[in-house]
Amino acid sequence: MNRDTDVLVVGAGPTGLALGIDLARRGVAALVVEKAQALFPGSRGKGIQPRTMEVFDDLGVLGAIRAAGGTYPVGMIWQDGRRAGEHRMFDPAESSEDAPWNEPWMVPQWRTQQILRERLEELGGEVAFGQEVVGLTQDEDGVRAVSASGEVITARYAVAADGGRSTVRRLLGIGMTGETVDPYPTVVADVRISGLDRDHWHLFPPGRAGDDFLAICPLPGVEDFQLVARFPEGTTPDLSLQGIRKVVAARSHLAPESVTELCWASDFRPRAALADRFRSGRVFLAGDAAHVHSPAGGQGLNTSVQDAYNLGWKLGAVLREGADASLLDSYEEERRPVAADVLGLSTRVHRGETRRGEATRQLGLGYRESSLTLETRPGPGPLRAGDRAPDATVAGVRLFDAFRGPHWTLLVLGDAQAPEPGGRTRVVRGPAPGAYGPGLYLVRPDGYIGWAGATAAGLPEYLARFGLR
Template structure:
């Protein structure tokens, strides 16, 4: 099969764009295609969790993300036109040297996608809009995608990042197992509203048979995100007049206070996990692989981290000559994470747990991965497979050292580091308390892949990834 590109990425949401960025900076030819004529216009996934902030730091977009958004406001509870209480949406956590980002950052999804697209284009990549995949075939050498226009594209690998109703997943015949988290229809809309302060997240509890109404100012914009539940099962009216009626019925605001409707959608919150994350040369990522309730702020973040996990592995196989069997580890690592996050999102939705340490996603790791090697005789709290914390070693900030598509070796304390050549930078110096002495090989996705008291076995480990 002749090839037009190395990797075909289907879907230009946060998942597909993040993957496109990661591949582009590795010199992997990738084409991102999107069935729509433009990027998604709504705010839906508006919360960037701390671990994703670290990922965005590495991908070169954190400055733009921080400039485009802001911290989450305090929730103010209204009743009868009076403020009757406050509610913090997330448990507070102080930043530290090893975890500089500890609070979620609010950026409407449409703006996040604009930033990711700009970064992709800066790296020489592009998005081809109006490309609806209608057919997919593959053989031992590659994948062939057919579009509704009659055009075709061939690639060595393909990634389905085309959302919860993934066409590619359907063409592959991969099932999705899950449940409704909440049977009640829910309206989400981006609106302009007058007469409502932008310093608070306004919450109107349910009453008289109506569901709740929440109106949150979207940082960096003039818009609010409106969410309303319909416990009577009524399908929400997505028109401006329909939204005005909901606001007037459930709050002290007049209908005309809603001055503009910019985007609206309805859904029933559900949790579902694809039965497989791979079929031959095609991978599922993001909502194509797992669908979450939005309550925990986990969906977009888990999706971006799918891309971050898969990108370096595709690069290792396509550019560094690693054994293609390395790609099996994508499902082995990410599917258990997705399953756990689905449970967390559902628990948050049902009020069984708070948005706290787990929702920040800093504790996600791969200790049980076939790629992980812990060779120390007495490992400390930080183990191979864990996220590599930030810190300062001999004047070098670790996140600065990790930034980029390379591996990094930390030689901390009195441990001697081998010469690994110019491809793998080595940081030497006193051991931060969060690490302790030893050798730590940090993967391109910021996880400790190998840890040891000596370098015995390290060269062989690196050879698995084309780094020998």
């Protein structure tokens, strides 16, 4: 059997599903394939950072994500079966007009993926399960992928979103450079457990060796807890129900039978690694296929979804809007430095060298140095081209409402003047809110300021680069 599509997305994790949604709403034919027979079943990537909340708002899933999750609970430190103190996982932050979601939101990864899949299918997209890509070739016209079942899929472009052990990355011959963040094997499991309240993240500190840490966190919207346990170097953890019970009994005041059910378990060695390239011809790497993080700080899933968000509008511009294919060169240019910075942050959080604070919320990430960024004002203020476009209200219009959708947005603020740009660009005119200041701001489909000016000089030429004139 042969199939043909515009974009083949390999992997139905958060990255592949988010990319599928973005392409579907742009009218780009995309097929998401997954080698497993179902979506990932565990809670592993449970933290959604404020910037990703903004992305999910644009993709049309924020309401479901908010309903499925909750705030992070305060940590409860246990010592010898007694409550010995509290610990806050994240520095506190207040929401504001320019950043309406300013704290992490906890949703089990399996539930996030369910929500993304439902949205993808609502838009007419498709996930094909049981399709393991085992061969991949490409030429100047497209990509040819072969599945283990013998099916051949041809596409104009392909995206490897198939995780840290990416088969597609291996087929492309792209290496990864990294380091071991922590030598201790770690188990993460979803369990049903009695004897602990659901108002706290229960922490059982390690002994002097530091290799017997245990944390048990209630997951919102379900009866499960996520258990994380660290083991001595060289250990092969027992992932069975009996093995999990033994760990809980040894490291807490709970009896083995307190663990009533094991829903899912996995082990890993925390590491940080970055792909040497994010692109090979017509094939792109995104998510864990491009960068592998320590789970500390909740950065991996979020950086991965934002890879998809960056790539989706560019593929749409090339495939549907007449933009030059060279636009796709900017994906690696923009995302690889971000991934490298976030990898360093995750590692520092894991090692206790920095707290989970402003940087981990990812609202400060941007593309000031990108070749797509053009700042023409002689004296720009703190908000510059390349930065995330903040929320605000202009002449009764909420900007995040104006940004929502697969289009560009031109903000004409204060005394600035600009003609109607036409095409697929929405215009908002009005007084300049404090987060911006007067001037012209052209906001990209992914919510970053691509061009900024005091006058409209140069704006038509900039728009033309993206097929917008």
